[in-house]
Amino acid sequence: MPEEAVVQVGMAEFMVAVPPAKLGCFGVGSCICIALYDPLAKIAGLAHVMLPSDQTSADLGRSVTSAVPALIAALEQAGAKKERLFARLVGGATMFTFAGKQEGPAPLGERNTITARATLTELGVEIRAEDCGGALGRSLELDPVDGTLAVWSAFQYIRWI
Amino acid sequence: MGARILLVDDAQFMRMMLKNILTGAGYEICGEGENGVQAIEKYKELKPDLVVMDMIMPEMGGIDAVRELVKIDPNARVLMCSAMGQQALVVEAIQVGAKDFVVKPFQPAGVLEAVAKALQS
Amino acid sequence: MSTRELGPLKPLEMDALKEVGNIGAGHAATALSQMLGVTVRITVPEASIIRVQDIPRPLGGPEAVVAATYFRIFGQAPGRMLIFTTREVLPEVLLLLLGKRPRPDMPLLPEEESAIREMGNILCSAYLNALADLMGMQLLPSVPALAYDMVGSVLATVLAESAESQDKALLIETRFVEATRPITMYLFLIPESGALEPMLKSLENISGGVKKV
Numbered sequence: 001m002p003e004e005a006v007v008q009v010g011m012a013e014f015m016v017a018v019p020p021a022k023l024g025c026f027g028v029g030s031c032i033c034i035a036l037y038d039p040l041a042k043i044a045g046l047a048h049v050m051l052p053s054d055q056t057s058a059d060l061g062r063s064v065t066s067a068v069p070a071l072i073a074a075l076e077q078a079g080a081k082k083e084r085l086f087a088r089l090v091g092g093a094t095m096f097t098f099a100g101k102q103e104g105p106a107p108l109g110e111r112n113t114i115t116a117r118a119t120l121t122e123l124g125v126e127i128r129a130e131d132c133g134g135a136l137g138r139s140l141e142l143d144p145v146d147g148t149l150a151v152w153s154a155f156q157y158i159r160w161i
Numbered sequence: 162m163g164a165r166i167l168l169v170d171d172a173q174f175m176r177m178m179l180k181n182i183l184t185g186a187g188y189e190i191c192g193e194g195e196n197g198v199q200a201i202e203k204y205k206e207l208k209p210d211l212v213v214m215d216m217i218m219p220e221m222g223g224i225d226a227v228r229e230l231v232k233i234d235p236n237a238r239v240l241m242c243s244a245m246g247q248q249a250l251v252v253e254a255i256q257v258g259a260k261d262f263v264v265k266p267f268q269p270a271g272v273l274e275a276v277a278k279a280l281q282s
Numbered sequence: 283m284s285t286r287e288l289g290p291l292k293p294l295e296m297d298a299l300k301e302v303g304n305i306g307a308g309h310a311a312t313a314l315s316q317m318l319g320v321t322v323r324i325t326v327p328e329a330s331i332i333r334v335q336d337i338p339r340p341l342g343g344p345e346a347v348v349a350a351t352y353f354r355i356f357g358q359a360p361g362r363m364l365i366f367t368t369r370e371v372l373p374e375v376l377l378l379l380l381g382k383r384p385r386p387d388m389p390l391l392p393e394e395e396s397a398i399r400e401m402g403n404i405l406c407s408a409y410l411n412a413l414a415d416l417m418g419m420q421l422l423p424s425v426p427a428l429a430y431d432m433v434g435s436v437l438a439t440v441l442a443e444s445a446e447s448q449d450k451a452l453l454i455e456t457r458f459v460e461a462t463r464p465i466t467m468y469l470f471l472i473p474e475s476g477a478l479e480p481m482l483k484s485l486e487n488i489s490g491g492v493k494k495v
Contacts, residue, residue, distance in 0.1 A: 096428070
């Protein structure tokens with residue numbers, strides 16, 4: 001995979017890119033990756049988020065509820081218009097399942113996905129596609145030229161969403 | 162005819178290993194279970210001479226299962242077979258009614274010796 | 283006091299935690315040697331405190347495929363343990379465990395999954411047994427959970443789980459190597475931040491009885 005040709009968005013980071021740069025996340029598990037794109041301005045943003053919400057950390061990129069507004073603000077600053085943005089979600093897997101009765105909260109990946117949907121809906125950003133959940137590690141690459149979002153896994157072919 | 166043994170371990174791999182060792186020595190594996198709940202059900206149904214029981218299992222662990230088995234049959238013979246060799250756990254298993262304790266990984270000779278001893282008790 | 287705060291630890295404390303890793307892994311290596319029927323050695327453990335988002339980058343990048351077993355640890359020093367081996371090494375390991383090689387590039391068979399789970403279980407238990415005896419406490423692992431997937435996805439998920447309660451994590455890493463075969467296994471112990479105080483205290487009690495030269 002052309003990992004070296006793209007800017008890697010690490011855990012708890014969010015970035016904005018214009019062509020010819022591309023953005024990518026590699027080896028995503030329970031984290032949720034939120035890809036935003038303005039097709040007219042050809043500006044893309046990608047957040048690689050660990051947690052649904054986090055009141056105590058000053059690190060905006062760690063949680064969905066703080067990272068999504070911050071990413072939108074960064075996109076607007078780069079010239080994107082919020083009303084033109086649409087979202088795609090990748091990740092939110094449950095990599096490990098323990099046998100037997102499950103107690104406590106739902107798996108982190110599921111909570112990340114649910115919170116991402118709710119936060120985007122609340123902010124009026126349409127979610128056009130998802131490749132989320134399951135026990136599946138994922139990698140993804142977002143190209144601001146046309147908004148192409150490629151997703152692949154260890155044992156699955158590449159797919160475009 | 163060898164003694165009848167019930168194997169309880171959540172790992173299929175471990176049941177397979179134990180089965181090979183025990184049937185090779187002439188014992189009969191009368192049943193298998195994957196957790197403590199199944200151990201109790203199968204014990205009632207099969208009335209084995211000995212239960213070889215793992216400790217950390219889903220649904221119900223080995224120590225709770227021994228406690229229940231001894232309530233059902235005070236003469237139940239259970240041999241614990243677990244990777245958890247911590248002193249306090251071994252003591253607890255014996256206190257609730259297990260006859261002996263084999264720590265994984267084991268040598269076949271060690272298992273056979275412990276099984277023979279537990280069957281004599 | 284917030285449990286989110288972790289470190290900085292004094293050099294002596296880091297040293298004590300490395301020794302914990304050494305003793306735990308030493309026992310685990312013995313157990314693994316017996317199970318596989320080969321001689322397994324360990325590397326010097328590495329202990330480091332990282333931000334939970336700065337996942338370690340072992341092996342061939344985040345997309346390298348590994349077979350990983352994951353355990354939650356309960357007791358006075360709770361935490362997590364992750365054990366994995368790479369896809370390249372897996373055939374050798376399964377050959378030793380099951381007496382036959384897996385079919386190339388196929389999902390794992392149930393008996394292969396079971397063997398990997400049980401190997402992880404025995405490694406984790408032996409490690410914890412040694413720690414529990416050393417520190418005079420009881421430590422219980424969960425049943426093993428298994429993933430056969432990208433190493434980045436596996437490590438990120440384990441660290442994200444600990445991120446729910448802390449910003450930084452202590453990682454104690456050991457590798458198991460076999461002299462004549464290309465077998466390497468990676469073990470990460472990630473104590474919860476609340477586990478450090480009881481761990482260090484119990485270690486202090488032990489070393490307090492020994493005269494420093």
